[in-house]
Amino acid sequence: MPHTRPYRIFNAACARLEDVTPHLRRITFAGPEIAEMDTWAPDQRIKIFFPTDDGRVPAMPDADDWYATYKSVPVAERVPMRTYTIRALRAESQEVDVDFVLHGENGPASRWATNAQPGDRVQISAPNRRAEKIGGGFEWKPPAYPRHVLLMADETAVPALAGILQELVARPVPPPCEVFVEVSDRADALHLPTWPSLTINWLFRHEAGDPRPGDLLVEAVSRATLPSGNAAEAQVDLEVIDIDRVVPWELAKATEGAFYAWIAGESEAIMSIRRVLIKERGIDRSLLNLMGYWRFGKVYE
Numbered sequence: 001m002p003h004t005r006p007y008r009i010f011n012a013a014c015a016r017l018e019d020v021t022p023h024l025r026r027i028t029f030a031g032p033e034i035a036e037m038d039t040w041a042p043d044q045r046i047k048i049f050f051p052t053d054d055g056r057v058p059a060m061p062d063a064d065d066w067y068a069t070y071k072s073v074p075v076a077e078r079v080p081m082r083t084y085t086i087r088a089l090r091a092e093s094q095e096v097d098v099d100f101v102l103h104g105e106n107g108p109a110s111r112w113a114t115n116a117q118p119g120d121r122v123q124i125s126a127p128n129r130r131a132e133k134i135g136g137g138f139e140w141k142p143p144a145y146p147r148h149v150l151l152m153a154d155e156t157a158v159p160a161l162a163g164i165l166q167e168l169v170a171r172p173v174p175p176p177c178e179v180f181v182e183v184s185d186r187a188d189a190l191h192l193p194t195w196p197s198l199t200i201n202w203l204f205r206h207e208a209g210d211p212r213p214g215d216l217l218v219e220a221v222s223r224a225t226l227p228s229g230n231a232a233e234a235q236v237d238l239e240v241i242d243i244d245r246v247v248p249w250e251l252a253k254a255t256e257g258a259f260y261a262w263i264a265g266e267s268e269a270i271m272s273i274r275r276v277l278i279k280e281r282g283i284d285r286s287l288l289n290l291m292g293y294w295r296f297g298k299v300y301e
Ligand SMILES: Cc1cc2nc3c(=O)[nH]c(=O)nc-3n(C[C@H](O)[C@H](O)[C@H](O)COP(=O)(O)OP(=O)(O)OC[C@H]3O[C@@H](n4cnc5c(N)ncnc54)[C@H](O)[C@@H]3O)c2cc1C
Pocket: 045, 082, 083, 084, 085, 086, 098, 099, 100, 101, 102, 103, 106, 107, 108, 109, 110, 111, 155, 156, 157, 159, 160, 213, 292, 293, 294, 295, 296, 297, 298, 299, 300
């Protein structure tokens, strides 16, 4: 009897690798189970389980309580698990693409992607095509007719950003949209969809003297086109979040509205952007998605 729960565990193997830019490697995973994979939004997140350095291949059970099972294993014995985005799914061909930032060999996921060879096996927790209803795992839920969209991303959110722009450009009338995207080098600026009311601002760390990741996005938010703020909004007390322990993740609540923002990247940068937008510019926080995708110097599973 096929599973009907929203998510399931898929067994897959690396089929192909392509360096989209010097720091972004597309890995195509293939396997018969991927015929049953689904994706519900351009920022659909998935969990990937990687082999251990001593070669233990992930063997998570495909069960409702996989997360509890995973957490019940002592940390030293767990296979590494990290969060990624479905860049493209071709269920009919039993293939899914994931774009990995190559940030060095200091983390198990980037290390795996740097050394991956066709045939290397992983497991993926991802949406189930047989799900009775759509689950979660995505935050891009814009109003039908936003008058202005602000997108801010670093390289880890570029896969989602590229998918979001593909979705917007396919609309009969794509909305006015301003994008700020921070990457390491000019060569990391990949080709993105375009339309007349879209502005893409690439921010290159290397050309700016290699500031800390996210600093250029924080600096850029002051240049963003924003709706007029509200002095009362600026008075709100922002909750303090210990970003070394908790992933900052605040979501837009509005279903309709003139302005909509989707902002993802390094957690400290996200916290600074949150302060600028809400406290300095008085932007209604219900219009903002603010998502910490990683934490400089720390590990989020
Ligand atoms: C919803 C969501 C979707 C994501 N989608 C993608 C995606 O599609 N592609 C992608 O590449 N990443 C994506 N990420 C980010 C990815 O999960 C993190 O970068 C993760 O830390 C990588 O794991 P790792 O094992 O390589 O490094 P970790 O073991 O987690 O960290 C080891 C060290 O590397 C540092 N580090 C981690 N990431 C980076 C980085 N990008 N640049 C520089 N240093 C870093 C950490 O600060 C730490 O010091 C996503 C994250 C979330 C929450």
